[in-house]
Amino acid sequence: MERVPVLKIGDILLVSIQVDMSDQTAVQLQEDLAERIVATGCHGVIIDITALDIVDSFVGRMLSTIASISRVLDAETVVVGMRPAVAITLVELGLSLNGIRTALNVERGMELIAAAQADDYDYSAEDEPDDETTATR
Amino acid sequence: MTAGIDLGHPQAQAIQSDEDVVRVRQLVRTVAVAARLSLVDQTKLVTAASELARNTLVYGGGGVAEVTTVDNGRRRGIRIVFADDGPGIVDLDLALTDGYTTGGGLGLGLSGARRLVDEFDIVTGSGQGTRITVIKWSR
Numbered sequence: 001m002e003r004v005p006v007l008k009i010g011d012i013l014l015v016s017i018q019v020d021m022s023d024q025t026a027v028q029l030q031e032d033l034a035e036r037i038v039a040t041g042c043h044g045v046i047i048d049i050t051a052l053d054i055v056d057s058f059v060g061r062m063l064s065t066i067a068s069i070s071r072v073l074d075a076e077t078v079v080v081g082m083r084p085a086v087a088i089t090l091v092e093l094g095l096s097l098n099g100i101r102t103a104l105n106v107e108r109g110m111e112l113i114a115a116a117q118a119d120d121y122d123y124s125a126e127d128e129p130d131d132e133t134t135a136t137r
Numbered sequence: 138m139t140a141g142i143d144l145g146h147p148q149a150q151a152i153q154s155d156e157d158v159v160r161v162r163q164l165v166r167t168v169a170v171a172a173r174l175s176l177v178d179q180t181k182l183v184t185a186a187s188e189l190a191r192n193t194l195v196y197g198g199g200g201v202a203e204v205t206t207v208d209n210g211r212r213r214g215i216r217i218v219f220a221d222d223g224p225g226i227v228d229l230d231l232a233l234t235d236g237y238t239t240g241g242g243l244g245l246g247l248s249g250a251r252r253l254v255d256e257f258d259i260v261t262g263s264g265q266g267t268r269i270t271v272i273k274w275s276r
Contacts, residue, residue, distance in 0.1 A: 020159050022155040022156055057249060058191065085180040089181050
């Protein structure tokens with residue numbers, strides 16, 4: 001069985017799917033990614049599907065599941081590089097890819113994740129003064 | 138279902154494993170490119186073939202896909218027959234409903250595949266296996 005490599009780039013895990021995946025390969029990728037998110041503590045996952053000439057209901061479900069698993073493990077998933085013909089077909093097939101964030105390419109995907117992290121950072125920055133006040137009391 | 142004249146012999150691909158579903162996709166893609174289907178039509182047909190090949194494997198217990206280039210005098214098309222000797226589909230209307238599944242999937246395979254092709258025909262019954270014929274015509 002072929003295995004899709006998961007690359008770590010800074011705080012992001014990058015998966016570029018270059019093969020026509022069997023269902024088993026897709027399920028394996030799901031498990032590999034979950035393990036790598038926990039092992040690396042990365043907060044972003046980018047799945048590049050530029051090379052995929054179809055996304056059927058199985059792969060579509062895998063993408064949704066990866067996004068859900070990542071969210072539970074405190075990571076944001078962005079799917080990038082979907083071909084126009086694939087998007088048209090997905091919609092006609094009836095798949096809505098619930099809960100999946102998309103971007104046109106890897107670069108935009110990284111920006112999206114950076115922006116999401118900046119938002120998180122702002123929230124924690126707002127919390128910090130309270131912590132300090134508590135600590136100095 | 139529009140008959141059309143067969144151009145050449147059907148190309149068969151057995152469906153007995155996960156890897157065979159990948160092979161069906163590749164065969165359909167090759168034939169669709171040769172028949173000069175548009176990129177969107179190729180994508181729709183290969184996606185439909187992927188769904189139906191998976192159904193043949195998961196629900197039919199394996200079977201065969203036969204891919205043939207056809208011509209109806211005006212347009213060229215691709216006909217794919219998916220056949221298995223599995224348990225068959227008891228309630229066809231229900232099986233063709235979006236979101237209905239007995240296999241833990243999304244329930245979009247059969248209904249979704251039907252939307253992606255131009256012609257869709259299914260012969261099945263309890264204990265009779267399932268034979269699905271689809272055609273995608275070039276535009």
